[in-house]
Amino acid sequence: MEVDEVVCLPRLSRVAVCGGTHGNELSGVYLVRELLKAKDIVMEEEREEPASVLMVLANPRAMQQCRRYVDTDLNRCFTHATLNGPISDSAPYEMTRSRELNAMLGPKGSPGAVDLVCDLHNTTANMGLCLIAYSDCDWICLHIFKHLQRQMPDVPMRFIHFDVSSKESYSLDSVGKHGFAMEIGPQPHGVVRSNIYTAMKDGVQHMLDWVRLFNSGTIFEAGFVDVFTIVKNIDYPRDSETHNITATIHPQLQDRDFLLLHPDDALFQTFSGETLRYKGNEPLYPFFVNECAYYEKGIALSLARKRHVVVPAIRAQTEAERRRDQQGFASEEE
Amino acid sequence: MEVDEVVCLPRLSRVAVCGGTHGNELSGVYLVRELLKAKDIVMEEEREEPASVLMVLANPRAMQQCRRYVDTDLNRCFTHATLNGPISDSAPYEMTRSRELNAMLGPKGSPGAVDLVCDLHNTTANMGLCLIAYSDCDWICLHIFKHLQRQMPDVPMRFIHFDVSSKESYSLDSVGKHGFAMEIGPQPHGVVRSNIYTAMKDGVQHMLDWVRLFNSGTIFEAGFVDVFTIVKNIDYPRDSETHNITATIHPQLQDRDFLLLHPDDALFQTFSGETLRYKGNEPLYPFFVNECAYYEKGIALSLARKRHVVVPAIRAQTEAERRRDQQGFASEEE
Numbered sequence: 001m002e003v004d005e006v007v008c009l010p011r012l013s014r015v016a017v018c019g020g021t022h023g024n025e026l027s028g029v030y031l032v033r034e035l036l037k038a039k040d041i042v043m044e045e046e047r048e049e050p051a052s053v054l055m056v057l058a059n060p061r062a063m064q065q066c067r068r069y070v071d072t073d074l075n076r077c078f079t080h081a082t083l084n085g086p087i088s089d090s091a092p093y094e095m096t097r098s099r100e101l102n103a104m105l106g107p108k109g110s111p112g113a114v115d116l117v118c119d120l121h122n123t124t125a126n127m128g129l130c131l132i133a134y135s136d137c138d139w140i141c142l143h144i145f146k147h148l149q150r151q152m153p154d155v156p157m158r159f160i161h162f163d164v165s166s167k168e169s170y171s172l173d174s175v176g177k178h179g180f181a182m183e184i185g186p187q188p189h190g191v192v193r194s195n196i197y198t199a200m201k202d203g204v205q206h207m208l209d210w211v212r213l214f215n216s217g218t219i220f221e222a223g224f225v226d227v228f229t230i231v232k233n234i235d236y237p238r239d240s241e242t243h244n245i246t247a248t249i250h251p252q253l254q255d256r257d258f259l260l261l262h263p264d265d266a267l268f269q270t271f272s273g274e275t276l277r278y279k280g281n282e283p284l285y286p287f288f289v290n291e292c293a294y295y296e297k298g299i300a301l302s303l304a305r306k307r308h309v310v311v312p313a314i315r316a317q318t319e320a321e322r323r324r325d326q327q328g329f330a331s332e333e334e
Numbered sequence: 335m336e337v338d339e340v341v342c343l344p345r346l347s348r349v350a351v352c353g354g355t356h357g358n359e360l361s362g363v364y365l366v367r368e369l370l371k372a373k374d375i376v377m378e379e380e381r382e383e384p385a386s387v388l389m390v391l392a393n394p395r396a397m398q399q400c401r402r403y404v405d406t407d408l409n410r411c412f413t414h415a416t417l418n419g420p421i422s423d424s425a426p427y428e429m430t431r432s433r434e435l436n437a438m439l440g441p442k443g444s445p446g447a448v449d450l451v452c453d454l455h456n457t458t459a460n461m462g463l464c465l466i467a468y469s470d471c472d473w474i475c476l477h478i479f480k481h482l483q484r485q486m487p488d489v490p491m492r493f494i495h496f497d498v499s500s501k502e503s504y505s506l507d508s509v510g511k512h513g514f515a516m517e518i519g520p521q522p523h524g525v526v527r528s529n530i531y532t533a534m535k536d537g538v539q540h541m542l543d544w545v546r547l548f549n550s551g552t553i554f555e556a557g558f559v560d561v562f563t564i565v566k567n568i569d570y571p572r573d574s575e576t577h578n579i580t581a582t583i584h585p586q587l588q589d590r591d592f593l594l595l596h597p598d599d600a601l602f603q604t605f606s607g608e609t610l611r612y613k614g615n616e617p618l619y620p621f622f623v624n625e626c627a628y629y630e631k632g633i634a635l636s637l638a639r640k641r642h643v644v645v646p647a648i649r650a651q652t653e654a655e656r657r658r659d660q661q662g663f664a665s666e667e668e
Contacts, residue, residue: 038606194583
């Protein structure tokens with residue numbers, strides 16, 4: 001890749017903004033409800049939208065009970081295997097719901113899938129605003145991230161990369177051609193805090209602005225993004241018989257997401273007051289530190305390596321380029 | 335009451351420390367588990383205890399599911415009517431459990447009840463450490479509060495008074511002859527934070543220390559306590575059809591528990607960004623601001639009036655005084 005090359009990418013004509021994938025992560029629930037109301041108003045005024053934006057409340061049953069999920073974590077139900085395997089009448093609610101969402105926004109991996117999925121989440125960890133994606137070279141996601149960073153300089157912002165193949169990717173945002181989770185914290189589950197809600201509202205607005213600019217031909221300049229690629233998870237110390245945790249995050253680590261954790265730094269404090277230290281060999285970046293929903297998943301924190309990723313300049317294909325591309329595909333297929 | 339009079343009160347020979355009354359308020363759950371372990375060690379060493387301390391995990395089923403409750407809020411099941419009314423086999427789990435706890439620690443209002451119940455709670459509100467009681471003239475509770483204030487000067491601490499009769503008092507701590515909830519936050523439900531856990535551990539330790547000092551004859555001097563008496567609750571603005579909330583706590587009020595709220599101060603921010611103001615006539619002290627569990631109870635915040643309460647000097651009755659008192663009762667009964 002030449003640094004001064006401008007990469008041309010297909011327009012993003014269909015975008016989905018999803019909330020309530022976890023029913024107790026309330027910023028996304030209330031933001032999508034609000035956008036649904038606002039959308040009605042826009043439609044009444046017959047404003048022209050350069051892209052169609054679909055607002056989705058992903059897990060209404062869990063929302064109704066203000067719980068993460070009813071039977072099983074919906075945001076782990078979008079692997080190729082789960083979406084396409086056999087299913088019985090007694091399947092968990094979320095297994096059925098993931099297929100409905102895949103029919104609405106996908107099918108995952110097909111040309112019919114929406115162009116971009118933005119799935120809204122909250123965390124109890126002090127993570128600021130994070131975009132979480134399965135790729136470190138999806139220029140659309142990385143340029144949206146750069147745009148949000150520029151537009152919201154007061155909000156701490158990071159790009160997290162889960163290195164998982166498209167087939168094994170498990171979350172709702174993996175159904176789109178491009179997709180990411182917008183994860184904001186700290187906010188207790190079951191609570192909506194005005195500062196976190198406002199950051200999410202602004203983030204979604206700037207994301208949609210970027211899509212409109214992109215679709216209308218704006219060239220976005222090349223640059224760099226710090227990408228945090230997950231290396232591993234660490235569980236709480238647990239009692240071997242009861243499996244209950246025997247320690248919590250050390251006060252010197254609590255709320256210090258994305259501040260480098262060095263070998264021998266304090267990691268946990270046991271309930272009797274003892275300090276347990278990080279025994280890794282290399283300094284890594286902690287995140288999802290003391291996330292409520294991960295106690296049951298056996299994750300006290302995740303650790304990442306930081307890399308500086310070069311992002312090329314991009315612009316949307318013109319109509320002529322699009323047609324030439326399609327013809328090219330057609331001739332190849334012949 | 336003469337200010338220099340020393341009030342003599344019965345010794346506190348049986349104390350209960352309860353956790354997990356709400357199964358997702360984890361500081362109390364893990365602290366009681368830890369104290370149960372420590373108690374085993376003390377018993378093995380055959381140390382003499384000046385008071386018997388009973389550790390209770392109040393709602394084990396809710397703890398197991400990491401939820402506030404299974405069928406209904408246990409901490410509303412201790413009214414005289416609920417404990418003594420008819421009960422069917424299909425009663426909510428917590429109705430049955432409240433009777434078990436009343437048999438263990440009560441019966442409420444009877445001479446057989448334990449002398450002091452300390453029930454451990456967490457809140458998502460920024461309330462520091464609060465003792466919550468049904469009386470503003472229970473000298474035992476108020477002296478324990480003064481002791482904790484002295485011993486833990488770095489922890490913001492308040493005494494909250496719910497003005498409810500003994501018969502209508504509904505919480506577990508009302509089963510003891512004296513009792514209070516120890517409420518500490520902010521901590522998301524389903525999470526344990528080391529700073530909150532440690533404050534609770536220290537609070538319980540100092541409370542037990544005070545009981546030992548009291549029982550061994552120490553005179554506690556007279557003084558003052560600021561008591562916050564609840565005046566009313568305020569609900570979130572809600573949609574008249576769906577009953578969904580349409581606003582959250584205003585950023586200028588969030589996390590400002592116990593800072594005086596004046597008429598026309600910002601109270602809520604609607605999801606579309608509008609500010610709603612406090613329309614009361616008098617300045618009051620907000621607390622339980624944005625508590626997770628109170629969304630379903632229709633409480634966005636509570637408001638209190640602050641009063642300066644004179645607390646007399648107290649000491650425990652001597653054995654001779656206790657016997658004389660009992661004889662006095664006996665003659666009165668004759």
